[in-house]
Amino acid sequence: MLTYTPTPPRSSPSFRERPWLLLLLAVAWLLPGIFSRDLWHPAEPAVFTAIEEFFAGGNMWLPTVLQQPYFEASPVYIWVAALFQKLLYPWAADAYAATRFASLLFTVIGLMCCGNAGFRLLGQHQGRSVALILIGCTGLLTMTHFLTGYSVVFAALGMCLYGFSLAPTRVIMASLLLGGGWALLSVSVGFLVPSTLMLTALVLPLSSHWRFKRYYLTLIGAFVFAWPLMSVYPFALLKSNTAAFSLWWNDFMFGPFGGMNNFQTAFSLPYYLKNILWFAFPAWPLAIWTLTRSKLAQHGWGVLASAWLLVIGFLLAINPHQYQEHLVWLLPPLALLGAAQLDGLRRGAAAFINWFGMMTFGLLAIFLWIGFFAMNYGWPEKLAERSHYFSPYYTPEINTIPLVVALLFTPIWLWAITRKHIRGRQAVTNWAAGVTLVWALMMTLFLPWLDAAKSHAPVVRQMEAALSPELKTALSNKLACIGVDRNARTARIAWAQYGTINLATDADECRYRLVQQPKGSAVPQEWDLIWEGARPRNKTEGFALLARHKPKDDIKPIE
Structure with a gap:
């Protein structure tokens, strides 16, 4: 009698874990864009x-720009950036690159905290998935590699997530991380965001997954640790500068929402929904996949991520300022949700993500290589014309080390994407490798071209080149002033960083005057236009050097 014996199901192929590959990818993602460029x-x-x-000698609690309070950057970021500049400049890096290491450090802290939270909440190996998803999100690129205080916010959010994850096992460390994250957020982005996360922490016990003794002890410890720390900054600001404290209290206490006297809201949901599509990809589609596969209320991590997304999403929806950087508030829970069901991602979906990444980053890499030849060798001619149009101050420049780095990144990426048996984690790894490839090519092949377009240095040099030898001599001898x-x-700021001439602020006796106005603006009747310029394609910001028709009789040398 004929019988049918079914073929035994194939077991999923096992993948050898290589933690050093994640470390190598993270280093390759972190370093490009830090060195060899202006502000x-x-x-x-x-x-x-x-x-x-x-x-x-400025106030350590009050960052200032041109002696005016500057609340956009956290004092903590200023301290750490100053420390890196002291440690690394000039023997290891120039002043600009040395200070950017502060952004790199806070990003590493955020990645490590989110990765460890993924390990604690989701299980072994899932921490790497959380880190890879975050590396693949292009929204993290600017705050990692630029001088911006928002890397501190990412680090603080990662600390909060890690603190929640440690509550079932390590109460003291969980309290320190959670309370420290709240305090760091308060000094970086105002009191509203950490207060909202505090409220989230208080309502989590509504779910049985967070209704246990160690979590209650963690909450008590976190609040006991956070509240004194959160009061240090306003108290120190009050004691050191009463006027600045009043400004902070009235206008900046709640970060982008204003202060006590002018609390503001607006409907910004469409803006943030539109920008999260690129800012948090692939975190958000993977999070949606998790939503379709799991009932979040049945998991502690699901309750935490859902509550976080709901309350912070509401804050973004009523945010009066539309800044893409604010979407970082959502990245940790999105990455956590994205990693939760990553290993269960269907092979077709993983193959699609892998294929989409190969096509997207492969085409971008090809375009960048062709663009490199166009802007340096004039071929293809049309592309060379467009490159000159967008960065007219660029002069062809080929540096050996960046070129070698770019040549190394391309075959390594090709090797990574040609692996077989692509599953969810491998697809996310390939996506992160693609982001790293394109960013590395931009920050090696295109760095001088971008620098000429985004820096004010070429504009400053143009103005100084337009000065007559007689005027340069008079300026150097303090017989004339601008x-x-x-x-x-x-x-x-631009002329202080890149210029050789000291400008005189609000000096009406100077015959010459540098004005900040759109290029092509009308010149006042009493003045003659000597020079005007602007960064490429910038229609709202420009500069002009003017001279009076006749010098004033009472012009005196500038002391």
């Missing part, structure tokens, strides 16, 4: 100026 507009010049003024308005902050 890029808009945030970097202001933050670096705040660090310089801190070095010059005035600038106190409110022209961009001009004052």
Whole structure:
């Protein structure tokens, strides 16, 4: 009698874990973009100026830019950036690169905390998946490699997530991390975001998964640790500068939402829904996959991530300011949800993510290589014309070390994407490798081209080249001066960083004046236009050097 014996199901192929590959990928993702470039507009010049003024004896609790309070950057970030500049400049890096290591450090802290939280909440190997998903999110690139205080926010959010994950096993460490994260958030982004996360922590016991003794002890310890720390900054600011404290209290206490006297809200949900599509990819589609596969209420991590997303999502929806960086508030829970069911991702979905990444990053890499030849060798001609249009101050420049780095990254990426038996974790790894490849090519092949477009250095050099030899001599001998308005902050910072001429702030006696206005603006009747310029394709910001028709009789040398 014929019988049918079914074929035994194939077991899923086992994959050898290689932690060193994750470390190598993280290093390759972190380092490009830190070195060999100027300060890029808009945030970097202001933050670096705040660090310089801190070095010059400024108030350690009140960052200032041109002696004006600057609440956009956390004092903690200024301290750490100043420390890195002290440690690394000039023997290991230039001043700009040395200070950027602060952003790198806080990003590493955030990645490690989120990864460890994934390990604690989801199980072995899932921490790596959380870290890979975050590396693959392009929204983290700018805050990692630029001078911006938002890397501190990412680190603080990671500390909070890690603190929640440690509550079942290590109460003291969980309390320190959770309370420290709240305190760091309060000094970085105002009191509203940490207060919202505190409220989230208080309501978690509504779920049975968070209704246990160790969690209650963690909450008590976190609040006991956080509240005194959160009061240090306002108390120190009050004692050191009463006027600045009043400004912070009235306008900046709640971060982007304002202060006690002008608390503001607006409907910003469409803006953040639109930008999260690229900012948090692939975290958000993987999180949706988890939603379709798991009942979040049945898991402690699901309750935590859902509550976090709901309350912080509401804050974003009513945020009066539309800044892409604020979407980092959602990245830790999204990455956690994305990693939860990553190993259960269907082979077709994993293959699609892998294919989409191969096509997207492969085409971008090809375009970047062709663009490199176009801007340096003039071929293809049309692309060379467009590259000159967007960065007209760029002069062809080929540096050996960046070129070698770019040549190494490309075959390594090709090797990574040609592996067989692609599953969820391998697809996410390949996506992160693709992001790293494109970023590395941009920060090696295209770095001088981007630097010429985003830095004010070429504009400053153009203005100084336009000065006559007689005027240069008079300026060096302090027989003439160039005035600038106190409110022209961009001009004052740019010429202080890249210029060789000292501008005189609000000096009406100067015959010459540097004004900050759109290129092509009308010149006042009493003045003649000597020079005007702007960064490429910038229609709202420009600079002009003016001279009076006749010098004033009472012009005196500048002391």
